[in-house]
Every structure is written in structure tokens, then in C-alpha cells.
Amino acid sequence: MDERDDDGRLEPNRRTFLAGTAAAGAGAVSTGLTAGAEDGEPNGAANDGIPDPAPAPERRGPHTGRPPARGDRGMVATPHWLATAAGNDALRNGGSAVDAAIAANAVLSVAYPHMSGLGGDAFWLIHDGNDVRALNASGPAAANATRERFAEYDELPDRGPESALTVPGAVDGWRRAHEAYGGLAWEELFGDAIRHAREGVPVGHSLADWLEIDEPILREFPDTAEIFLPDGDVPEEGDRLVQTALADSLETLATEGAREGFYDGPIAEELASPEGSPLTSADFADFEADWVEPISTTYRGYTAYNFPPNTQGFAALQVLNLLEGFDIESWGDGTADYYHHMAEAVKVAFADRDEWLTDPDHVDIPLETLLSKEYADERRGRIDAESAMEMDDVEPGIEFGGSDRDIPGGDTVYLTAVDDDGLAVSLIQSVYYDFGSAVVGGDSGIILQNRGSFFSLDEDHPNRLEPGKRTFHTLIPAILCKDGEPYLCYGTMGGEGQPQTQAAMVTRLVDFDYDVQQAIETPRWLMGPTWGTDDRDLSLEGRVDDAVIDELAARGQPTTVLDDWDDNMGHAQAIRIDPETGYLEGGADPRGDGSAQGF
Structure with a gap:
């Protein structure tokens, strides 16, 4: 143990001191002199008989604002520190990585309600020691959500009750994952979330920013404004946000379970109550999250797993195939x-x-061809090292023959957890837009997602609205494996940016040998629209060198420079499992409020 000196200050023990010395040496700049040497004397001149210290190890990659977290028993990484703490508490109490993910996600519904919540969808990838399994917890369109119902519209509404037209699937995903891999009792997973909702959660900088941005939208819906604009004011960073109705719903979920309390019970009735929404209690009762087969490819000796359609996981794997x-x-x-x-x-x-x-289930997607190495070889020929293509002019390699596609967006949370038994979880959840539909379901305190607004009303469109159909999703959790064992759980929020940030993380870890925090913090790019725009520019963080930006422009890339640490680039998290030592190495994105914690 550490000991205290006469003034009560901690004196580090030898292990701590040596570790601190090594860390300082790794970050030091060589001056050509040892400590204590006279100016101008070579190393060792002032300390005869004492050997020169060993040179500091070469550091690969950039310096970061924070080191990666490390542990060997368990680890959680989320976009909010309170959620990370709740997940770690679950692990320390003997829970599994799935327990940790549910506990963390429940807290995110309180602390990050603009990005996630009980009214959204979720996708899980789980490595259980034998296989990678995928759990689809995205809900379908309501039985009453027909194109005829929306005949007066050219496009589906993206806010308000009519945009809340798909069943929130996340909570049933929690149930099914817990039934398969839970270690703690279900009701034990919600204590932190209930307390934070009832007593109040400190408003973080991300929530504060989005409350200010979305104030006009939130004011359009009195029940929503009552929660998020208390006393008519926009909460500021550090203010206490109380969500009593959400606390009551979380207690119902904890005590009565996901089916009796949520999908077949009182919460479903509240969520189906907003006038104008096509959702009914029957839509909730009919829904169940389902286990599906993950998709995969290989990248430089690793196997990259991602989520199959109805998400964009195959695009993320196609990018890796092209880059290989x-x-x-x-x-x-x-x-x-x-x-x-x-x-x-x-x-x-x-x-x-x-x-x-x-x-x-509605379109036969040619995944085998789209993910083949031969197809990647053929498509790679489109890429010119010196000249950029216009994004809208790039034709698909295989044509469907439908209408033009829309550009997806969305706001999301990604989290990951690994436990002492080797169970590894990669989980992503979302309400689609910031604050989803902006509608609270009755007295539930739960914001309904607006994911269904991405359906098309064009009958020739592959993503056309049909009752019981799941829409196009951008949510993609990912796992990278080495020799069949989990090596990296990773992902991010950010709509269009998710496959791009995944590619950044894989290339920086595999090709450049960065640690996970370096891979997360290094300047990122986004090819496509940022929030509030519909352009298809190449956006770059302001930390990218001006000479690089000039060279990209010379190659025809339509470049836009964003802030140094821009929200548009997503909030990424990752945990790497060292195959040699078994140590866990975690990273969290400084662009959000998150942290990675291990023990």
C-alpha cells in the first residue's frame, strides 16, 4: 500500500514509483545530457562508474490527451463517465459484460437522452468465447404505417408523433442478451439509472450543446419541454436535470421485466398514446428482438465482424476490402x-x-458478391490515386433498379464491455435524430425515436415504407478477431461517419500499430454530410496540416475544415484485448463526455 509522510501526503510505493519513472521517460525529449551532468558534458561524464540509463523506448504514433485505460479483470468504455461507472460496478459485483452493457445503457438513457434511450433501437455483437453472435433489436414499422396513411406527404415527417412510426426495439434486446449471458438479476441492473433520473444527473457538455441547439424543437412539444426545459429555461453544463417520469418507467422495467413491464404492459400503452402516431399497443406486443448471423471479412490476418442488413455493416466491410x-x-x-x-x-x-x-426480409441483397475479395478487386480499379471522384457520380457495382437513395443521418451511443470470462460486447443504440421524434410517450418520460422517418414513400424504392418492415439503419457495432479470439471491440456514433471511423480505427491499430486512445484521438475525416447540411464534401478536423488540405483540394476533393475536435466525427469507444498478455486496453473519445475504465 502507499504510505503517508509526516504531512499526510502519499508516498508512492516502489512499484508506483518505478511505473511513474518509466512513464515519464517514455514521454521525455532527449537533450543529450543525463540528469546532474554539467552543461556540455556528454552522458556519464558527471557520474563516473554509474552506467548510462537505458534509452526510452521508441513511441509509435502521436501523443494523446489521455492514456489508454488498462486492466485485466474487466473493462467498460462508454460516451458518458456515469454510464462507464455503472458498467464497472456491475462487473465488480460479479456481473457479465452483458450485465455491464445493460447497466451502462440504462444510465445513458438518463445522462445522454439526446442520443439514446428506451424509445430507440439497438444492435449487439457478442463474442461468447466460441462464436460471434449478432442480436437485432431494431423495431419494425407499425401495422398502421402504410404509404396510403401518408399519401398527402412527399416525404415522411422527421419530427412529431407521425415520425414515431416504428417500435422501439432496444429494451427487448436487453432482455434477450440478458437471458443468454446475464449473471446478475435483472432488477440489479437499473439502480444507478433510477437514482440518476430521480435525483438528477449533471448536464454534460454534449447534452448542454444539443439542448441549446434544439430548444425551438423541444418547445413545440409541451410534455418534452417540461422535462428538458425546466421552468422554461435551457439547462447549462453542470446543472442538475431531474427526470421523475423516466425514473418511474425504469423502476417498472426493473421490477416487472421487459415483456410484462414494457412491451406487454403499461409502458407500451404510454408510448403508443401520442395522437398522430400509428403505433399501437399491439405493435409492441408483437415485437421480439432476434438473433441473426453476423457478416465478416478478413483484413491483414484479422477477421472483421460487423452487422448484416438492415444496417450498413456490409459497407464498413467493403471499405476494409478495398483498403486491403x-x-x-x-x-x-x-x-x-x-x-x-x-x-x-x-x-x-x-x-x-x-x-x-x-x-x-423484403429485398434479396447480394451480400456474398458485395463482400467478396474478387468484387473488391474489381471495384478498387475505380480509385485514382491522383484524382477524386464526385461522390454522387459513383455508380453501384450491382444495380437494384429502384429510385435514388436519401442520405442517412442520426445520433447514437456506442459502448463496449469485456469481462473476466472473456465475454466481449460491442453495442450501439440510438433514437435517430437528436432527441428522436422530440415526442415523449404519454407519462413515460421516454422519448420516441423517429427512425421510421427514413423510410421512402416511393413504391419503387428498396427502402419503401411497409407495415412490419425494418428501415435502413446506420448503426454498426464491430468486433475484430485474431485467430478466433476477440482482439478489438469498437464503434462510434455518427450516421454516415460510422464505417469511416471504423476504418480509421482499424488502419491506425493494424497498419500503424497505435494504441486505442491514439486511434481514437488522431484527426478524423468524414466523407459526406455533417449535421444540418446535405453536402457531400470531405470534412477534416482543423488539426490536419494545411499542406495536406491543399494537396487534397488539388486532387479534386471538395474539402471542408471543421473544428479541431468536432462532434460530427462521432464519439468512438474501443477495447483491445492483448493476445499475448491478456491485458485490456480501453479508449474513449474526448469529443464526448466518455471514459474507459478497467480493473
């Missing part, structure tokens, strides 16, 4: 070559995504 044919390490990270090829690979993959992605 290039010598990325020779370009160097952060160079014009790096960003240019990343952008071009995304354009090629998104052309196929936008042509095909919808509910696979």
Missing part, C-alpha cells in the same frame, strides 16, 4: 494519400450501400 489492396503503411498516417484513398474507398462502398440497404 493498398500499402497503407507506406503512405503514413495523416497524409494526403491516406485521407484521399480513405475518401475514395468510402465513395465506392457507399454507392453499393445506397443502392441496396434495407430490410433483407
